[in-house]
Amino acid sequence: MLEVRNITKKFGEVTAVDNLSFNVNKGEVLGIVGQNGAGKSTTFKMIMNFLKPDQGSITVNGHELNEKVLDTIGFLPEERGLYLDMTIKQQVLYFAGLHGYDLKRASADLPLWMDALSVKGNEKTKIKNLSKGNQQKVQLITSLIHRPKLVILDEPFSGLDPVNIELLIETVKKLKKNGTAVIFSSHNMKNVAEVSDKILMIVNGKPRLYGPINEVREKFGKTKIYLEGVFDDLSIGELSGALESSDDYPGKIITFDSEKHAKSAIMYARKFPSLQGYRLLPPTLDDIFRLVIKKEEKVSHG
């Protein structure tokens, strides 16, 4: 569906996006993660044709970006903004009209969307009278009302409470089920892991990890160990490659930079009489994110 090939974008001397490639297919969800300023929003702006890449190409179903193609995309920008004096219906129909979508169909779909996202108020409620969370939901509806084939959500979870995050995850799952391709960015790895088929990690504009979530995790191996028992005398400084440790009753979880170091640590822990059991665990996406960032920092500091 969406094919992004070797795109690069520079702003003066700063390279915001550096030789980035990825693709998203019909019914697939891609989660893009990265630190602030990593180049996620710039990538989205290039897909939306707000910015032209200096190099590379972006195609949707084999077509270069044009108005017709852009009408098949729904976009929720990172910066939220709505016409506060309009009613929910006026707002949503205006955006449907801008996408060239049939207004009767949009009118019929609106109550269903409001119901699905539990938007408080009715169609005639003015936006300014809605809470921030509900305004955010209305903005999501404006980006979905024209039934896009590809949906791009820039930080959709920011500012939402846990209940609304769950609603949004359900919505993304429904879109995926209906064959819509979804790309979203987030800092919350748990949400990315829950809803994404693929992950793309960008660090300083460069792609650092890309692929199906399970493959990415497997690639990193089992870098965590769980040691059951009391280990008051064990300091992680004694274990090579240990990054961090946390208590998890009735034991300890220690994260390493590689599976090799994790296995060595188990051998070392066997010497402790208090050891009652142990397990090798796969890293979470959070662990992977931190690992990649730390590696990048090591490289950049020579």
Next chain:
Amino acid sequence: MGKILSVAKMVFKKRSLSPTYYWMILAPIVVAIIGICFAKYMQHQSTSERPIIAVVADNNIKKALESKKSTSYQVNKKINTNDSKRLKMYLADGVIDGILYVNKDISKITYKYNANSEASLPINALKNDLASLRSQMIAANYGISAREWMNLNKLPTIKRKILNKEASIELNNSETAQNFSEAVVIVAFFFLTSYISITGAELGNEKGNHLIEGVLAAISPKKHFAGKMLGIGFLVILQLLIYSVIAAFSYIILKHTKYHNWFNLTKYLQHIDTTYVLIVTMLTLFSLAAYIFLSACFASFVSRSEDISQATTSVASIMMIPYFLSFLTQNSPNMGIAKALSYLPFMSQGIMPVRLAQGAASYQSGWVSVLISMIGAVIMYFIAEYVYEKNVFSYNSDAPLRVIFNKVLHR
């Protein structure tokens, strides 16, 4: 076209349903009505405040002052006494507002008045009238009759003729045209100020409130800009329609009331030349378009909603130049700078109407100015569209003017 219309309809609907828009339309009319009523009130007041005076002087002088029928004072004909005590009593009782003492050769004049009287002081009018009487008396001493004296003082009439008479305004109508041009310049000023702020708000708010990314995900910047301008165009048309209806309605009502004479409407309208009105109207509309596009340029550099006023004020300042120049042109319509500026877009709407009204420019020149103004507005549209497209996504912590200066200096 559908998307452009969607944006245009939204702009039109939002603004035309807002009470602010109607206040903007009606404010100049309300101001004009208040102005007319105030002028009439002042005129009425000055009539009622005309002092009634008693004249203590030679009979000839007394009669001459009575026959002047001055608007600044009224001679009480019934009081026919030189008794100082009685006159003072009349003055104290408010029967009269002042006593004028004049000696035989009008060399010694005194005006005694009651300080508590609400009537105005007619000193200047009395000074003029008595000076005229004195010169008449001196002339009589030299054997010049009253008729001869009047002939001596009569101002000569100068018939005005200009070379390109066929193509310019009828000079008999010149005064009417000048009044009309002054009114148009003032109304155009109101028009321009309002639409500059509407344009600034329409483009600047969406950018300042970060709405623009959501909107431009659905429509290209060029089409969005076109839609905004079209919507503002619809508002201008609605305003013209409302003004036309108000004008027609007022004319019909005034024609059938005693207030008709207040304005000398029929006489005034007879003197208005259609070609003149057409040129002035077209110049105003094209300059309005050019200023709207200029305002759009400035609004494209807005990064925060609170900066919109700075952007629009800058345009309004530029607009003040032709407004003030139009008043200067009234005295020197053929001044080099006035001539040049009367053909320059952004300036011509304030200056060419005045030059036409004075007969200093021909209708051909007027039409040339209209053509240049139209071309200027079209060019300005494309410049504004380009500037909007290039800057709609660029945000800057600096104020719009600084951003513009930086862009220009680093080009």
